[in-house]
Amino acid sequence: MNHYPEAILKLIDSLSTLPGIGKKTAERLALHILHAPDHEAATLAGDIIELKSSVRLCDTCFALSETERCRICADPARDKSVICVVENPTDMAAVEKANAFTGLYHILGGALSPIDGIGPEDIRLSELFTRATPKEVQEIILATKTNVEGEATAAYIQNRLATTGIRLTRIASGVPMGGDLQYVDPLTMQKAMEKRYGC
Numbered sequence: 001m002n003h004y005p006e007a008i009l010k011l012i013d014s015l016s017t018l019p020g021i022g023k024k025t026a027e028r029l030a031l032h033i034l035h036a037p038d039h040e041a042a043t044l045a046g047d048i049i050e051l052k053s054s055v056r057l058c059d060t061c062f063a064l065s066e067t068e069r070c071r072i073c074a075d076p077a078r079d080k081s082v083i084c085v086v087e088n089p090t091d092m093a094a095v096e097k098a099n100a101f102t103g104l105y106h107i108l109g110g111a112l113s114p115i116d117g118i119g120p121e122d123i124r125l126s127e128l129f130t131r132a133t134p135k136e137v138q139e140i141i142l143a144t145k146t147n148v149e150g151e152a153t154a155a156y157i158q159n160r161l162a163t164t165g166i167r168l169t170r171i172a173s174g175v176p177m178g179g180d181l182q183y184v185d186p187l188t189m190q191k192a193m194e195k196r197y198g199c
């Protein structure tokens with residue numbers, strides 16, 4: 001690979017930092033970009049720069065957003081009395097895709113994992129507890145993953161909110177054990193949402 005000019009080697013290095021992209025694929029992509037028309041390469045570079053400068057987190061639910069409040073939080077048609085708690089934006093996307101939920105979200109940004117040193121202060125739990133006032137919220141759906149970390153996180157939230165009078169439910173039925181929500185098909189997600197049970 002060393003026979004390439006410096007600029008190509010640099011791009012190969014950058015591309016190979018992306019998940020799932022090894023050196024070989026990075027080389028192929030770099031050469032593809034090199035041979036692409038100027039405007040295509042410029043669009044790609046521009047899109048990456050714009051993504052980094054325009055996408056932020058929603059102040060309320062921490063979803064990816066271009067404004068202080070994301071489209072879902074700002075939508076008057078969404079039911080503000082129900083909050084669906086998920087670990088990541090990809091999980092939120094999976095729930096949205098199923099079209100079976102009309103409330104708001106709270107994105108934790110991970111799950112509790114003592115082994116990896118991730119404690120309650122490392123994910124957005126205090127922000128959730130601040131939002132979870134019985135006056136505003138009637139139900140919190142715990143849609144964390146069904147693996148050990150997801151279950152531990154759901155149990156922690158359940159414990160903390162047990163005395164608030166807010167209805168706590170868990171979606172799990174149909175979601176495979178250890179399963180990542182993003183791999184659950186929309187129909188299964190719809191069923192899991194309909195069949196959620198009280199904690």
Ligand SMILES: [Zn+2]
Nearest residue numbers: 058061070073
């Ligand atoms: Zn939001």
